[in-house]
Amino acid sequence: MQPALLSTRAALVLLIGVLTGVGAGVLAAAGGTHPARCALYGVGAFGVGVPFVNRLVAGPGREPAEDEPAS
Helix, strand or coil, X not given: CCCCCXXXXXXXXXXXXXXXXXXXXXXXXHCCCCHHHHHHHHHHXXXXXXXXXXXXXXXXXXXXXXXXXXX
């Protein structure tokens, strides 16, 4: 059996990023924006969403750094 190409966490982060980008593009299209701008908005939302979700979904055994507030 071959190892998985992506971990479950990585797949989740990328999936949420894609859904964020698609949602931003659809909302822009519903507002009457040109399709090229809708695509750019979606790519921008994906680019911002992936690092945000990556920090939000901490890996197993990850402890906050000293400058992060304890939860």
